[in-house]
Amino acid sequence: MRTAWLLTFGGLAALALGIGASITLTYGLVFVALLGGLAYALGVSGLSQRKWIALPAFVLGLVTPFLLLHGVHSVLVHRTGQVEQCTVTSEDEHPFAKYPRVDYVLACPSGEVELDRDWNDRLKTDRAQVVVGAPLLPLWADDSRWNLLVVTGVSGAMILLVPVARLLRRQP
Template sequence: MRGPLLLIGCGFAALALSTALGATFGLGLVFIGVVGGLAYGLGVGGLAERRWIIIPALILGVGAAFFLAFGVHSVLMQRIGHVEHCTVTQAEEHPFTKYPSVDYVLACPSGEVELSRSWNDRLLIQETDVLVAPPLEPKFADDTRWNLWLVTGVPLAMILLVGVARAVRRVP
């Protein structure tokens, strides 16, 4: 029983690390969270000693990596970030790539900010609002669509699934 609990604990730690680093350094660190989600799912399956619980545990664990990486950053920016009115100083368009986008360099009161947007959501005027909260990555103010209940619901569901795994554990 020690092995599954260790996997679950390491999975939670990797998800927390991925979420914290993703909000601070960028979202490219989601891979750490995916590995943590896989460890969590395998740990829950081992704890329950039932095969049917592995599928929802893996789905929840891997989904949590993406959900928390994007949602926690957005919720933190809504809660502690402040809005700055910024002006576009440079825009580099990439319309003919596989995923068309525009890279912006913005002059804000707190300093220069670099952000990207998809081609369909590109700015039509040379001014925009940006949420800033150092050391978190800045983001466009209109990109915050997550709420606190959705983001906190994922870790709570993961904890409840560990309880379910213990409840359905085979008793000798």
């Protein structure tokens, strides 16, 4: 029982750490969040000791890191950051890669920014709008904005699944 609690709360902590580090440092740290989501799912499954709760726990554990990474980042940057007019200083095209894209280096008033775009959405001019909000990673200003309800709803579902799993364990 103690192991299940440690996995559940340790998984939630690793999820929060991985999401926080991924939106401020680098997207590569989403792996920490994914491991946290899986630990959370194992912990909730162990708390309830019911087989059917494992499916929603693992779905939440696998989907939440990616949803929260992009959702929390987008919500925070668009709410706290400012839009800057930037000029493209260089671009590196990758049209024949598995996922064709263009890597841009932009000169913004707050400093140099590196962003990439899909090949089909590449810039037509040498000017672009970028949303910058330190310490968060910058985003294109025209990126879709996430709904705060989606971001908080998934987090709330993860938190509410813990007492549900605990209550299911008490039933004979």
